[in-house]
Amino acid sequence: AMGNWLVNHWxxxxxxxxxxxxxxxxxxxxxxxxxxxxxxxxTRAILGSALAWARASAKxxxxxxxxxxxPVCRNLLSFLRGTCSCCRRTxxxxxxxxxxxxxLVAYALALLTAVHTIAHLFNLERYNQSQxxxxxxxxxxxxxxxxQGSEWLNPIHSNQTTVEYVAFTTIPGLTGVIITLAxxxxxxxxxxxxxxxxxxxxxxxxxxxxVYFAGLVIHGIAGLxxxxxxxxxxxxxxxxxxxxxxxxxxxxxxxxxxxxEFGSIPAESWKWVLAPIILYVFERLLRVWRAQQKVVVKKVxxxxxxxxxxxxxxxxxxxxxxxxxxxxxxxxxxxxxxxFTLTSAPEEDFFSIHIRAAGDWxxxxxxxFQLGTPRVEVDGPFGTASEDVFQYEVAMLxxxxxxxxxxxxxxxxxxxxxxxxxxTLKTKKIYFYWLCRDTxxxxxxxxxxxxxxxxxxxxxxxxxxxxxxxxxxxxxxxxNNVALHFDTATDTVTGLRHKTIFGRPMWNTEFAAVAAAHPxxxxxxxxCGPEALAKSLQKSCHQHSSLDxxxxxxxFNKENF
Numbered sequence: 075a076m077g078n079w080l081v082n083h084w085x086x087x088x089x090x091x092x093x094x095x096x097x098x099x100x101x102x103x104x105x106x107x108x109x110x111x112x113x114x115x116x117t118r119a120i121l122g123s124a125l126a127w128a129r130a131s132a133k134x135x136x137x138x139x140x141x142x143x144x145p146v147c148r149n150l151l152s153f154l155r156g157t158c159s160c161c162r163r164t165x166x167x168x169x170x171x172x173x174x175x176x177x178l179v180a181y182a183l184a185l186l187t188a189v190h191t192i193a194h195l196f197n198l199e200r201y202n203q204s205q206x207x208x209x210x211x212x213x214x215x216x217x218x219x220x221x222q223g224s225e226w227l228n229p230i231h232s233n234q235t236t237v238e239y240v241a242f243t244t245i246p247g248l249t250g251v252i253i254t255l256a257x258x259x260x261x262x263x264x265x266x267x268x269x270x271x272x273x274x275x276x277x278x279x280x281x282x283x284x285v286y287f288a289g290l291v292i293h294g295i296a297g298l299x300x301x302x303x304x305x306x307x308x309x310x311x312x313x314x315x316x317x318x319x320x321x322x323x324x325x326x327x328x329x330x331x332x333x334x335e336f337g338s339i340p341a342e343s344w345k346w347v348l349a350p351i352i353l354y355v356f357e358r359l360l361r362v363w364r365a366q367q368k369v370v371v372k373k374v375x376x377x378x379x380x381x382x383x384x385x386x387x388x389x390x391x392x393x394x395x396x397x398x399x400x401x402x403x404x405x406x407x408x409x410x411x412x413x414f415t416l417t418s419a420p421e422e423d424f425f426s427i428h429i430r431a432a433g434d435w436x437x438x439x440x441x442x443f444q445l446g447t448p449r450v451e452v453d454g455p456f457g458t459a460s461e462d463v464f465q466y467e468v469a470m471l472x473x474x475x476x477x478x479x480x481x482x483x484x485x486x487x488x489x490x491x492x493x494x495x496x497x498t499l500k501t502k503k504i505y506f507y508w509l510c511r512d513t514x515x516x517x518x519x520x521x522x523x524x525x526x527x528x529x530x531x532x533x534x535x536x537x538x539x540x541x542x543x544x545x546x547x548x549x550x551x552x553x554n555n556v557a558l559h560f561d562t563a564t565d566t567v568t569g570l571r572h573k574t575i576f577g578r579p580m581w582n583t584e585f586a587a588v589a590a591a592h593p594x595x596x597x598x599x600x601x602c603g604p605e606a607l608a609k610s611l612q613k614s615c616h617q618h619s620s621l622d623x624x625x626x627x628x629x630f631n632k633e634n635f
Contacts, residue, residue: 108126112312113302113304121201124200134186135190136342142176143353151456184258187253204228225333245295249290253286271432277410291347297339303336377521380440383426384443388425394455395483396483396484398454398456405448406448463598464500465500467596468588471600473602475603488501543574544576599629
């Protein structure tokens with residue numbers, strides 16, 4: 075288990091280091107290239123180092139634009155996960171960090187866009203100053219070359235040109251503004267708060283990526299930033315001839331009399347993004363094809379607190395614990411697909427999800443199912459199975475709020491394996507902790523726990539599962555009810571034999587109790603919940619693990635559902 079943890083973190087760090095390394099290399103290499111290369115001697119005379127800042131950031135923008143689509147090709151990731159099934163599972167699990175990597179690349183794009191835009195604002199200002207200069211300096215002479223013939227280096231040919239004019243009338247200016255606006259809207263509408271509460275806003279705004287890529291491919295076509303051509307370099311090298319440009323005689327006869335000639339830097343963004351765009355098009359076509367496959371809704375259960383359970387069947391559907399699916403209901407929206415964790419066990423003859431009312435789409439879906447059974451489309455399952463749970467003698471499972479969903483699948487599957495005498499199951503004892511704000515949210519999960527509790531008691535295995543339900547937000551009416559029924563056999567809130575505890579868990583006490591009960595075991599701690607809780611559990615795992623290799627060890631696993 076410790077080996078798995080190390081491999082997991084080592085691989086994450088290696089991927090991150092490689093990505094950072096390539097970005098740093100590209101930026102440094104192209105910064106130095108444009109800051110020193112002889113072909114851009116005259117361009118630098120006008121622009122200074124802002125040229126290198128703009129071009130180096132452009133290369134990194136191309137590289138990251140190439141990467142941004144790959145982590146969201148779900149079917150590609152599933153294919154990779156399948157083809158490397160011979161690899162260690164911890165390496166396959168890295169593919170589940172796809173959205174973390176997607177966000178990281180997006181933040182890099184935002185930062186590089188800022189650098190690129192600021193550098194070009196400096197460039198425009200310097201182009202303007204050089205165009206308006208009358209002092210006979212090298213930038214001034216270079217900026218007036220368009221008056222003598224067709225050759226030009228400075229794209230601004232008028233003293234009245236403003237930054238706004240360039241931004242809204244030239245291809246690079248206009249596409250640059252559009253790309254930047256699209257990126258700003260995509261980044262700001264993908265915050266955790268908006269995704270949780272206004273998923274539709276996030277979903278539709280994110281489709282501005284089509285505008286982003288179209289703009290990116292067109293952006294460099296006009297070739298406004300130019301350099302000296304190879305042929306001109308051979309004839310009038312700037313190191314030999316630059317000084318003659320500013321002090322040219324009327325009847326010039328030597329080799330430097332000829333004017334330098336310039337050519338545009340060819341547009342190359344399309345070369346970087348063509349392959350990912352083709353892959354993504356195939357991905358979307360595959361999703362459309364998979365969505366057409368018939369889904370039969372076998373059972374619809376309306377739980378309290380507006381939680382809808384759908385039990386479904388689909389030909390060839392094969393799931394594992396901890397996986398998720400994407401669901402679409404054409405009656406509500408033909409375009410919107412929403413992810414839901416599977417709550418059924420692989421051993422069952424159906425797959426199920428529990429949908430909580432949390433936004434416009436889920437509200438409408440629940441209302442629609444209360445009136446009848448609309449057609450649903452399913453894509454998936456996705457994600458690496460959470461079978462690590464079965465590898466520990468003792469497992470501590472912690473679910474916070476709706477984060478309990480994956481554990482429904484895990485608890486059911488463990489029970490089936492337990493009943494069938496599955497040799498792969500090493501688990502002898504499970505401690506389950508559920509932290510929740512209000513009693514309503516307990517309802518659907520209650521039924522599952524009550525049924526497991528009953529089955530285990532009937533099999534004489536009542537001590538296999540110990541669970542604690544922590545109610546973290548409670549009012550005085552609940553408190554009075556608890557006071558009245560304090561001596562009853564079952565709990566007043568859930569009706570289960572294990573009592574609900576009010577307030578937050580004292581993790582030190584919980585870990586100490588598990589360590590005392592299993593002094594020589596390896597304990598796997600699994601969380602599906604917020605980052606703050608992850609830090610707290612990680613700390614407890616470290617504190618309560620014995621230094622003696624023969625004694626209790628706690629290993630923390632944060633599942634990426």
